[in-house]
Amino acid sequence: MAETKKTTAATVKADIAKTAAELAEGSKKTAEEVKKAATKATEAVKKTAASAAKKTTATKTAAKKTTAKKATATKKTTAAKKTTAAKKTTATKATAAKKEAKVSVNIQYAELDVKLDDIIKKVKKAQKDAKKYDIYVKPEDRKAYYVADGIYGDVEL
Numbered sequence: 001m002a003e004t005k006k007t008t009a010a011t012v013k014a015d016i017a018k019t020a021a022e023l024a025e026g027s028k029k030t031a032e033e034v035k036k037a038a039t040k041a042t043e044a045v046k047k048t049a050a051s052a053a054k055k056t057t058a059t060k061t062a063a064k065k066t067t068a069k070k071a072t073a074t075k076k077t078t079a080a081k082k083t084t085a086a087k088k089t090t091a092t093k094a095t096a097a098k099k100e101a102k103v104s105v106n107i108q109y110a111e112l113d114v115k116l117d118d119i120i121k122k123v124k125k126a127q128k129d130a131k132k133y134d135i136y137v138k139p140e141d142r143k144a145y146y147v148a149d150g151i152y153g154d155v156e157l
Contacts, residue, residue, distance in 0.1 A: 016072075046070075107157075109139030114157045119144045122155040 105116035123135055123146045130148035137144045137157070145154045 107137055107139055112139055112142060112157060119155070119157065123148070123153075126153055126155050127151060 107114050107116065107119075119135065119137060120133075123133055123144060124130075127133070127146065127148035130151070132149055134147040135144055136146070139157065142157045143154045144157060146152070
């Protein structure tokens with residue numbers, strides 16, 4: 001009976017070590033692969049714990065230890081998933097930052113040269129706290145007409 005305990009405990013430790021190694025590799029794999037590896041490892045630990053519980057009555061203590069180890073393995077799996085997700089999010093943000101180009105629009109007409117950003121700032125300054133702005137630029141009048149939450153107005157270019 002003591003030999004069965006040692007064999008079962010050794011098997012559980014080996015399964016947990018294997019799971020930890022797979023999880024360490026998991027940071028290099030995709031989230032889906034990590035999920036599959038974690039599921040396999042959890043099933044292996046469950047099977048080992050179930051067979052150990054059937055063999056002896058003293059395995060209740062071993063089952064409690066296995067549960068604690070499974071919780072540790074689950075925590076490691078969760079940490080690996082979070083790390084993978086964080087890496088993907090960071091990579092996505094970095095990619096998005098690289099893809100966004102700075103744009104500047106100038107309106108030129110006769111002797112007039114005005115940046116679009118300046119027109120927007122003037123309209124927002126003229127009509128503060130509006131939720132929606134519709135701006136119509138008419139360079140021949142040297143004005144930008146706007147509708148801000150139903151209120152009409154204009155600003156000089």
